[in-house]
Amino acid sequence: MADLPRRLAWEVLVDVAEKDAYANLLLPAKLARTKLRGTDAAFATELTYGTLRGQEFYDAVIASAAGRPVSKIDAEPLAAMRLGAHQILSMRVPDHAALSETVGIVKRVSPRTSGFVNAVLRRISETDRDTWLERVTDGLSETGRQAIEHxxxxxxxxxxxxxxxGHGRDGGEITALLGADNTPARVAVTALPGLLDRETLPGDPAPLSPVSVLLGDAVPRDVPEIADGRARVQDEGSALVALALAAVDAPDGTWADLCAGPGGKAAVLGAEAELAGRRLEASDSSEHRVSLVETSTQALDNVDVTVADARDATGPFAKVLVDVPCMGLGALRRRPEARYRRRPDDVNALAGLQREILTAALEACAPGGVVAYSTCSPHYAETVLVVDDVLRARQKNGESPVEVLDTPAVLAEITGAEADGFASVTRGHGRFAQLWPHLHDTDGMFLALLKKANP
Structure with missing residues (x-):
């Protein structure tokens, strides 16, 4: 019988392929349900995420070994082939175990395809990773080769x-960036300011966020501070976005998070607002995501959570956060399947919405107030171009001016790092900021802090 870690990984891979499911939601639920822990849970995790991170390469190998494109292979046997290829080519799993245990999964659910899966995996096991890589990238362009290799x-x-x-860096960093996307992200946990000191959490102090730790070997569900809402699993970059908005001066008044789901930034911003004696209005257009925000902010008494479209915001708000829907290309190390799910045209589909949300946020911002425009994507069309277009439109329409603040300097004050390390492009006396997985070991968060002029 196929062992449980492989079975769980295979189930997740099938659901990701067939149902557009999210591995980071499915796998933890399966681990909890089956009470899989320790090395077995770690094995299931590596099988799942490692296979997804290497899927483009494994698919090229499978297509060559099978003599047919992967689009012609059904989801269940293909998931098994991908799982087996990862074990054979990228893990220290003996070939016989990778073959027999993986084929065993298919025998239970699709006996008629088990022979095909077995034959393909045996063919893959005849050649090592480097040889396969040379074989499947032969004759490709540099971009094509990098696409397969990474x-x-x-x-x-x-x-x-x-x-x-576009953000002012060397395009030659792409190899390091792609490699960082395929390096498992360390689990970071944020202690909500005013509710908890990070020193009480297990793990080591995070290098950038002053309220975060890197969890190490501890399991998040076993940390009581996470269970009671005083701490939450959150990437350092995400925490820094909220901390940066909280740190800038603004007039008295209510703060707002207009795209609050699932609630990570809202929790940090709400905690900072409570320390400042302010309330936070956290809203999202999705009822499901609003329920997640309610859970994320359960330990705070100053947060009002509602279902609302960010484009309908009225205000006035002293501080406004809009972490807009985006391509998510900055979070591929945490959600590896997103790279296969998105398409180039998705940028255009999101562009109008992003501009509308930022425009509404500036309208809802009080004079002298600050808007934080954020994405978990470094894509130039979702970051710099959106802010530039919205500010240009405001100027053309004769609306109150907006000053671009020196966002890297704000991040430098919070983190103690050099401001230039966060710098994107310069606009007037201010600058946008861009975090990078290969430079900062965070998700690729973009942040622009925009101050609305007094009349």
Missing amino acids: SHPEWVVRALTQALK
């Missing part, structure tokens, strides 16, 4: 290369 679709490689250049 398992990112070609358009993502091009988009991230352009993003590096």
